[in-house]
Amino acid sequence: MQNNKTLNYADGILQAFTYLLENHKEVFVFGQGLWSPWYVGSTMKDLDKKFGVERVIDSPVSEVAVTGAAIGASVCGYRPIVVHPRVDFMILAIDQIVSQAAKWSSMFGGQVHPAVTIRGIVNRGGEQGAQHSQALHAWFAHVPGLRVVMPATARDARDLLIASVLCDDPVLYIDDRWLYEWEEEDPGIQLLNLSEVGPHVLKNGNDITIVAASFSTKLAMDAAKTLEEEGISVEVVDLRVINPIHWDVILESVQKTGRLLAVDGGWQSCGLAGEIIAGVMEHVPLAVMKASPKRLTLTNAPAPTSKVLEEIYYTQPSQIISAVKEMIGSKVHV
Amino acid sequence: MTTHLIESLGNLSDPLCYQEPINIVGENKEILLNELRIMWVIRKAEEKIAEQIISGAIKCPCHLGIGQEAAAVGVSAYLTPNDKVFGAHRSHSHFLALGGTLDSLFAEVLGKVTGCSKGMGGSMHLFDPSIGFHGSVPIVGGSVPIATGAGLAAKLSKKGEVAVSYFGDGAIEEGAVQESLNLASVMKLPVIFVCENNLFSSHLHIELRQPANTTARFAQANLIEHAVIDGNDVVTVRKTAQRAIEHARAGKGPFFIEAVTYRWRGHVGPSEDTDVGVKRGAELSVWRKRDPLSRLALALIQSNMLTEKTHTDIQEEVDSQIKEAWQNALNAPYPELSAILETVYAK
Numbered sequence: 287m288q289n290n291k292t293l294n295y296a297d298g299i300l301q302a303f304t305y306l307l308e309n310h311k312e313v314f315v316f317g318q319g320l321w322s323p324w325y326v327g328s329t330m331k332d333l334d335k336k337f338g339v340e341r342v343i344d345s346p347v348s349e350v351a352v353t354g355a356a357i358g359a360s361v362c363g364y365r366p367i368v369v370h371p372r373v374d375f376m377i378l379a380i381d382q383i384v385s386q387a388a389k390w391s392s393m394f395g396g397q398v399h400p401a402v403t404i405r406g407i408v409n410r411g412g413e414q415g416a417q418h419s420q421a422l423h424a425w426f427a428h429v430p431g432l433r434v435v436m437p438a439t440a441r442d443a444r445d446l447l448i449a450s451v452l453c454d455d456p457v458l459y460i461d462d463r464w465l466y467e468w469e470e471e472d473p474g475i476q477l478l479n480l481s482e483v484g485p486h487v488l489k490n491g492n493d494i495t496i497v498a499a500s501f502s503t504k505l506a507m508d509a510a511k512t513l514e515e516e517g518i519s520v521e522v523v524d525l526r527v528i529n530p531i532h533w534d535v536i537l538e539s540v541q542k543t544g545r546l547l548a549v550d551g552g553w554q555s556c557g558l559a560g561e562i563i564a565g566v567m568e569h570v571p572l573a574v575m576k577a578s579p580k581r582l583t584l585t586n587a588p589a590p591t592s593k594v595l596e597e598i599y600y601t602q603p604s605q606i607i608s609a610v611k612e613m614i615g616s617k618v619h620v
Numbered sequence: 621m622t623t624h625l626i627e628s629l630g631n632l633s634d635p636l637c638y639q640e641p642i643n644i645v646g647e648n649k650e651i652l653l654n655e656l657r658i659m660w661v662i663r664k665a666e667e668k669i670a671e672q673i674i675s676g677a678i679k680c681p682c683h684l685g686i687g688q689e690a691a692a693v694g695v696s697a698y699l700t701p702n703d704k705v706f707g708a709h710r711s712h713s714h715f716l717a718l719g720g721t722l723d724s725l726f727a728e729v730l731g732k733v734t735g736c737s738k739g740m741g742g743s744m745h746l747f748d749p750s751i752g753f754h755g756s757v758p759i760v761g762g763s764v765p766i767a768t769g770a771g772l773a774a775k776l777s778k779k780g781e782v783a784v785s786y787f788g789d790g791a792i793e794e795g796a797v798q799e800s801l802n803l804a805s806v807m808k809l810p811v812i813f814v815c816e817n818n819l820f821s822s823h824l825h826i827e828l829r830q831p832a833n834t835t836a837r838f839a840q841a842n843l844i845e846h847a848v849i850d851g852n853d854v855v856t857v858r859k860t861a862q863r864a865i866e867h868a869r870a871g872k873g874p875f876f877i878e879a880v881t882y883r884w885r886g887h888v889g890p891s892e893d894t895d896v897g898v899k900r901g902a903e904l905s906v907w908r909k910r911d912p913l914s915r916l917a918l919a920l921i922q923s924n925m926l927t928e929k930t931h932t933d934i935q936e937e938v939d940s941q942i943k944e945a946w947q948n949a950l951n952a953p954y955p956e957l958s959a960i961l962e963t964v965y966a967k
Contacts, residue, residue, distance in 0.1 A: 314776065340776070346806060351799030354765020355772050358783070361754060362704060362773035381796070385759050386766060394747040394755060395738025395955075396963035430964050454966035481965065530965075 293472035295465040298444035299329040305475060306451050307337045310365060313451060314341040316356050317369030325371040326407065327466055353379035353404060357387050360402035365451050373406040373460065374420045387456035388431035399454040408462040410589060411596060419589035424557045426458050427529035433457045433480060434529040438503035440469060442526055445476050446483065453480040462501040484532025487539060491521035494545035494610055497536055497562045499525035502549040509606035518614060528558055533565055540566050544576035545613050549606060554583040577613040582606060629834045632850060632880040633819060635906040641919035642853045649925045655854050656920065659689040659913050660938045662713045665722055668942050669729060670890035678729055680742035683710040687884035690912035691816050692717035694857025695784065698865045699752055704770035705784040706763040707756030709744050714786050718751040722945035732952040739955040740963055761787060761794030768800040771809035782810040782868040790821025792835040801842040810868035813876045816851060822887040823898045839876035851879025852912040882907040
């Protein structure tokens with residue numbers, strides 16, 4: 287593979303598909319738009335031509351049957367990847383994801399594991415509105431039996447997709463189109479065991495811990511860079527896998543900094559940011575905390591269309607910067 | 621393929637019809653006797669379960685298929701353990717007809733670790749891939765897309781395997797089933813869709829739920845080869861299933877069997893004359909005359925292939941199997957408490 291070149295997120299996903307289809311004959315891909323690059327950007331470019339339409343299968347507009355069929359093939363020895371070009375449409379298949387794939391191992395006594403990967407794409411902005419913009423990862427992270435993966439970086443986009451597909455459990459892999467151009471240095475493919483993958487420190491710092499996933503991690507990194515120039519040292523913990531969560535790295539970071547800001551691209555109520563704060567506060571002594579924890583999430587409304595409303599709807603780095611400054615200047619509320 | 625739309629089951633939904641002994645002309649005696657014996661195993665196993673729900677020994681919801689035994693026995697005749705069969709909430713018969721053991725069924729219903737799902741599934745979640753039974757689930761229509769995917773796997777692996785999807789007339793009202801029929805047809809997947817139309821979904825008769833009482837019209841709409849048959853005639857079911865399986869194995873795509881039948885107990889539980897609050901005693905007493913067991917037994921007796929004495933011997937032998945299996949299940953241990961977390965993810 288390549289050495290120390292740069293890789294962007296979209297190419298990372300494409301490399302993962304290529305690696306999987308080249309090296310694992312039990313892998314196939316199934317979903318809407320796979321023979322049209324319009325649906326999935328450049329992340330699946332020419333896979334149908336390279337690996338054949340028998341293994342890269344464009345499908346009818348049938349989210350339930352296609353997702354269920356992939357689960358069915360997975361219990362017969364295949365490792366299918368289902369592609370839902372928008373999370374909004376994936377909701378139609380929720381019975382198959384939540385009540386079937388996530389349950390089969392448990393309810394059949396651990397004798398079968400649906401080794402299916404369901405790729406849901408978060409695709410928002412551009413005035414797409416309420417039914418084309420949703421990020422509902424928190425719903426799925428609620429469910430035992432599902433692994434939920436949300437890569438932020440290009441290497442993770444690739445390496446965690448490979449790990450998801452080679453994992454024996456059902457995995458929901460959620461990528462975000464706003465990250466497709468984000469680049470990083472790339473030492474080449476790293477094969478990971480998904481059950482061992484947890485949060486990692488993407489940027490070291492001492493004054494505050496920001497925990498985020500997916501595109502929120504990029505926002506945190508952008509904010510951290512600005513704050514660094516102003517003399518505030520931010521540690522960014524990228525979650526990577528949001529169910530089940532491995533807590534050690536997050537707890538260690540907050541123990542060190544004494545401050546926690548959770549940033550999430552979903553809504554606040556019963557969401558991922560609240561889960562992070564709760565999980566930390568259960569384990570880190572109050573005496574360690576230098577400020578009350580805080581969360582930044584989407585505005586509590588369906589996604590708007592008008593661009594002026596979109597600007598206030600989605601979290602901006604400036605909001606993270608303000609929140610961090612406020613927390614650094616504040617004390618724990620007792 | 622029929623070119624006109626099937627709009628009615630006709631005589632198949634009239635309980636006064638199809639009461640006579642079934643036609644066994646030219647049929648093999650040993651096969652028929654074996655089918656009779658398996659149907660008795662299924663019937664008596666479910667009667668045992670009904671009895672033990674009443675006694676309080678069984679707590680989990682059990683959907684009994686007493687009266688519907690012929691469909692599963694006929695469909696299973698030409699399947700091999702490499703084929704992939706999926707069931708639904710009323711699947712004891714599907715499991716036993718493929719060779720699932722009484723011990724593992726009873727233990728599962730009691731939540732014992734020797735059960736077919738290690739005591740983690742109960743009556744509604746049965747699993748035994750060694751016989752080709754890859755799972756039953758009680759979300760109505762939930763396993764139909766999964767069976768369709770097993771058909772896709774069979775098509776990709778090119779070994780001539782087929783998938784079987786059992787569901788009822790209620791499931792045909794689910795979008796998941798419509799999507800699956802379309803997908804299986806357009807991709808020419810080797811899936812045998814078996815709709816056991818017992819005319820009821822829970823308490824509600826099909827005529828109050830659908831504009832026609834036959835579900836095969838959805839097969840027609842999706843250009844799927846189909847047959848609408850007396851589901852209480854094991855020979856007819858077996859011959860139809862043979863045709864369906866050969867069709868699918870030959871790469872000609874899916875097949876839809878509508879097996880018309882009737883359940884003698886309520887939607888869930890042991891009750892005989894009420895069905896989730898709805899009395900249907902008078903209708904049931906007529907339907908009982910379309911009994912798949914007595915119609916086969918009488919045909920065998922009239923053809924001198926069976927005596928009353930042999931028939932009694934078969935039933936007594938099954939009784940003793942049931943008794944022993946039930947005792948084994950009672951004696952079996954419950955799952956370790958650690959199983960609740962250990963089964964959530966693969967090791």
